[in-house]
Amino acid sequence: MDHLLPQPPRHPTERLVGTCPAIAALHTQLRHLAAFDTLGNPAVPTVLLQGETGTGKGLVARVLHDSGPRAQGPFLDVNCAAIPETLLEAELFGVTAGAFTDARRAKPGLFEAAAGGTLFLDEIDALPLALQGKLLTAIETKRVRRVGAVREHAVDVKVVTATQAALSARVAEGRFRADLYHRLAVIVLVLPPLRERGDDSVLLAQQFLQQYAEAHRLPPKRLSRAATEWLQRYDWPGNVRELSHLMERVTLLSPEARIDPQTLEWLCLPRAPTTTHGAVAPVETEGQPLDEPARITQALRQTQGNVVQAARVLGLSRKALRYRMRRYGIAHISDEGQDAGTSVHQAPRDAVVPAPAWEQKPVAVLALEVTWPAAVEPDAFYYEPWTVHTRWEHTVLEKVQGFGGVILQQGPSLLLVAFGLPRTLEQLPHRAVQTALGIRQMTAEGPATGEQTPRPTVRQAVHWGQVLVDTGASDPTARVLPIAETLAEPVRLIGQAAPGEILVSTPVRRLVEGWFELR
The missing domain is CATH 3.30.70.1230 (Nucleotide cyclase, GGDEF domain)
Structure with a gap:
């Protein structure tokens, strides 16, 4: 009689699909770093994830958590840009009863709730300056003080942060504390954009087709050779997230079992006027990469000031782009000011408003x-x-x-x-x-x-x-x-x-x- 041997459990890093050198190196780094996430270790290293929107920073944070000794503990995440500044401090550090009008009872913050596990702070660049010092203290001392409290609470938490901005540039501009930046960047993991990952776009597409077919109880679609070539040529401004959404639309909306490039172009979301062959031209830079305000300004110029199209070029939602424009004071793009180095100015009061079409x-x-x-x-x-x-x-x-x-x-x-x-x-x-x-x-x-x-x-x-x-x-x-x-x-x-x-x-x-x- 033959006996089936039990299969060894899959390592969490196998959830990161890809064979390009950057992803292979990321697998190795995550497996190596996980060993240092021991419980009760006050020196557990902080990790900063850097990458464009849609590259999978949240997935990498979760994989890192699941790969080490903290896997049985909580994994809590918070988007620093999505919560009003007035609530963010209470959300992170907790409140005592009576600390403010609506605080009728004491409540622990996410630092305390994540004890024994991982706290993932996404879009850390949006953290207000007033809270950056308190976050630095919490990370270094492993203690937090609730809003309105006198006593501190000890916490055993691994902190992972993520950003698509150049934090070093924010430090130079005085918008991010240098000491916090250096504390967060003990370990920096850079996630490559999908356009630089070669054949990974095809591997990911096949995985998404299988995943969505199973989720919706449909036969999986197959990619033709021409379709795989289209996937490899496409620029993917929205990275893996955009590819995932496209494969979901292919699964649900395409009647063909074998997918060709025409189907992909048909189901690809509309792009800016500067596109060719269905692909969005990425925001090009010379020399060093632009910081976020400069990239937004360049994308708006590229799309003649169209916010919807600029958001697609940047891989952001329209709401997210408008939020960043308000934060950076980007109100109107001036074509005349480009050569003079002027990228942002307020629209004149007597500007002519075009008639509706x-x-x-x-x-x-x-x-x-x-x-x-x-x-x-x-x-x-x-x-x-x-x-x-x-x-x-x-x-x-x-x-x-x-x-x-x-x-x-x-x-x-x-x-x-x-x-x-x-x-x-x-x-x-x-x-x-x-x-x-x-x-x-x-x-x-x-x-x-x-x-x-x-x-x-x-x-x-x-x-x-x-x-x-x-x-x-x-x-x-x-x-x-x-x-x-x-x-x-x-x-x-x-x-x-x-x-x-x-x-x-x-x-x-x-x-x-x-x-x-x-x-």
């Missing part, structure tokens, strides 16, 4: 209503309600943008998304329905990290209609006028939806019948 466009509209549990135990979850909401909102927006949607209206409980703006895309109703299904699945499954956090109740509705768009505006999605019931109908349908239900209007039903199971 209205164009009627078909759109699929997805409406989401989100409600949260009425009450939870005060110490049941690690995160403040604002952080839970922000994390969930970020995940939803990423799913929406992955299928080519843009946000028309966004409130605390209602979100309106349009598919087909600023450019018309193929299969708009299908994209809207697939997005709704993906959001429902994410809500049912909860956080990918397995953390215990409250889940929202979501009701969704999809409608098909027409809108008027000002195509002459720098951001056409900012000036949209609905025709008839285009925006009102999906909102009305939400009122008839049960929790977790997706309702579609009659026009959408006619267009998607045969693709989805409708009841």
Whole structure:
């Protein structure tokens, strides 16, 4: 009788797919560094992850955590740019009862909640200067003091940070503390952009096709030779995240079993006017890499000031780019000032506003209503309600943008998304329905990290209609006028939806019948 030998467990680094030298070196570094993450060691090294958006910094942080002795402890992450400054200190360090008006009870911060594990601080460059000193003290002394407290608490936490900015340039500009930078950069791991990883784009594409086929219970698609060559030529401004979204669209929207370059170009999101052969030209620099304000300025010049297109070049969402423009004071790009070295200035008060150029466009509209549990135990979850909401909102927006949607209206409980703006895309109703299904699945499954956090109740509705768009505006999605019931109908349908239900209007039903199971 033959006996099957048990397979050895996979090492966490195997979740990093790729064979290029940079990824192979990263595997070796992570396995080596994990041995030093011993519990109770006050000298556990901090790690700084640097890389463009979408290169997988969050995944690398999780793999590093899972590879060492802290794997059984909590892994908590926070995006420093997503939480208001007034809440960030309490979120990180905790509060005592009565520290401020709404602090009715004491609550530990993420440093305390991550004891015995890892705290991952993403977009560390957005941390306010006022908090940078307190973070430095917490890392060096392994002790934190809650807001409003006198006594300190000892913490045993490994800190991993990430940024896509050049922190050394921020230090030179006085926007980031030099002592904190040197403390965070004890170990620096640089993640390569996908365009520099050679054949890895094909390996990742095949993995994503298999992953999404299994998730949606569909036969996996196969890439033709010409399609693999297209993947290798493409510049991937959004890096691995963009590739993942494209393969999800291929799985859900393409009827062919064998994928060719035409299908990839068809399902690739619209790009800036400077593109050729469906690929976005990356922001080019001479000499040393530009810091983030300079890259944003150059991307805006490259796209003639179009914020939506510049965001795509940079691999950011429109909301994220607008946030950074406000933070850096980038209000208007001057063509005349380029040679003189002037990259940013305020628009003149008497500037001539061009007349609107209205164009009627078909759109699929997805409406989401989100409600949260009425009450939870005060110490049941690690995160403040604002952080839970922000994390969930970020995940939803990423799913929406992955299928080519843009946000028309966004409130605390209602979100309106349009598919087909600023450019018309193929299969708009299908994209809207697939997005709704993906959001429902994410809500049912909860956080990918397995953390215990409250889940929202979501009701969704999809409608098909027409809108008027000002195509002459720098951001056409900012000036949209609905025709008839285009925006009102999906909102009305939400009122008839049960929790977790997706309702579609009659026009959408006619267009998607045969693709989805409708009841």
